[in-house]
Amino acid sequence: MNLPNKLTVVRVLMIPFFVWFMLPSLGGEMAASKWIALAIFCIASLTDLLDGKIARKYNLVTNFGKFMDPLADKLLVGAAMICLVEMGRLPAWIVIVIISREFIISGFRLIASDNGIVIAASYWGKFKTVFQMAMIIVLIAAFEGSVFAVVEQILIWVSLILTIVSLVDYIRKNKEVLTQGGM
Structure with a gap:
């Protein structure tokens, strides 16, 4: 598995941790929870930027990446927005x-x-x-x-x-x- 695909997988694996810290009913009860969730979201978003740039620059585009990269993005953004609905923010x-x-x-x-x-x-x-x-x-x-x-x-x-x-x-x-x- 090449680096861009690993970054995509890491982004998907970050989503449950993000949700855990976002929702007070799960684990987001401590004062720093929203900031941890925000950091996770920002890092996950940066992996999206990086994996595409690396894949194109070094000709590492794969069928796995073509499928999983947009799916990972949708999962991350969808999870964030659903959490924000749960919190009454959206x-x-x-x-x-x-x-x-x-x-x-x-x-x-x-x-x-x-x-x-x-x-x-x-x-x-x-x-x-x-x-x-x-x-x-x-x-x-x-x-x-x-x-x-x-x-x-x-x-x-x-x-x-x-x-x-x-x-x-x-x-x-x-x-x-x-x-x-x-x-």
């Missing part, structure tokens, strides 16, 4: 919209893959990911003050809007994938 309906988008895109990618088509991530999707990660970080940190409350709300709404825009863009650019699959 509305459930927004998380449902965001996770639904991920299922729809995964379905498109599966159909495309069956037809020998590889669909690259768009800039909208990358912007969406950056804003979702920033939103999660700010919501975990839960800084006090009205300025931070405004920043949280802006990040939540921009993340939601980018999620929808990236979905529409993705479907528009790849609608032929559905018709090529015999659907």
Whole structure:
């Protein structure tokens, strides 16, 4: 197993520890729990950045990495958002919209893959990911003050809007994938 794939596996293995420290009902009762959870989330997010850069730079792209890297990202972000719903920091309906988008895109990618088509991530999707990660970080940190409350709300709404825009863009650019699959 090459280094990028090991980083992806480490990211997946970090998720239960992240959840443990995020949720007071599990293990997140001590004062430092949210900061430990935040550190784990940030480190896991950095492994996402690193594994892709290393894989492309050193030509270490594998089928395992193509499958597991986006899955690891979805698991990490999904786990974080579900924890934030549990904590009352993020509305459930927004998380449902965001996770639904991920299922729809995964379905498109599966159909495309069956037809020998590889669909690259768009800039909208990358912007969406950056804003979702920033939103999660700010919501975990839960800084006090009205300025931070405004920043949280802006990040939540921009993340939601980018999620929808990236979905529409993705479907528009790849609608032929559905018709090529015999659907």
